[in-house]
Amino acid sequence: MVDGCLFCGVVSGDIPADVVAETDFTVAFRDIAPKAPVHVLVVPREHHSDLATLTDDDPQLAGRLVADAVAAARGEGLDGRFRLVVNTGAETGQSVFHVHLHVLGGRPFAWPPG
Ligand code: AMP
Numbered sequence: 001m002v003d004g005c006l007f008c009g010v011v012s013g014d015i016p017a018d019v020v021a022e023t024d025f026t027v028a029f030r031d032i033a034p035k036a037p038v039h040v041l042v043v044p045r046e047h048h049s050d051l052a053t054l055t056d057d058d059p060q061l062a063g064r065l066v067a068d069a070v071a072a073a074r075g076e077g078l079d080g081r082f083r084l085v086v087n088t089g090a091e092t093g094q095s096v097f098h099v100h101l102h103v104l105g106g107r108p109f110a111w112p113p114g
Helices: 006-010 051-057 060-075
Strands: 021-023 026-030 038-044 083-085 100-105
Touching: 006 026, 006 038, 021 060, 026 060, 038 060, 051 060, 060 083, 060 100
Parallel strands: none
Antiparallel strands: 021 026, 026 038, 038 100, 083 100
């Protein structure tokens, strides 16, 4: 738990969120400003600032995070038709520095992304 970290606050329950799934390692909750009909964020309970840091520190947890994101997509009825996004660094759009996977679905997506 890192003081002042928004998603540490969601994990601890100090910050309210619409939680859709939880495991021993991760929490999945709806994005407050959804970019698609389904937009769920999946975060590790442990604080890691971004995906690169997480994979360096704990590749097994990185694998669990991806697996739980796929489970969240399936839970939302998106089996086989979802997009995972992990912004890494402010330049790519990362605004919360507690690693999170965006699970997006429910509409078509352009490729390549803008
Ligand atoms: P990123 O820009 O990749 O770091 O993604 C951060 C995401 O967190 C954005 O899509 C925000 O809409 C979302 N967000 C910010 N605050 C909250 C919150 N309190 N609960 C749920 N989602 C949030």
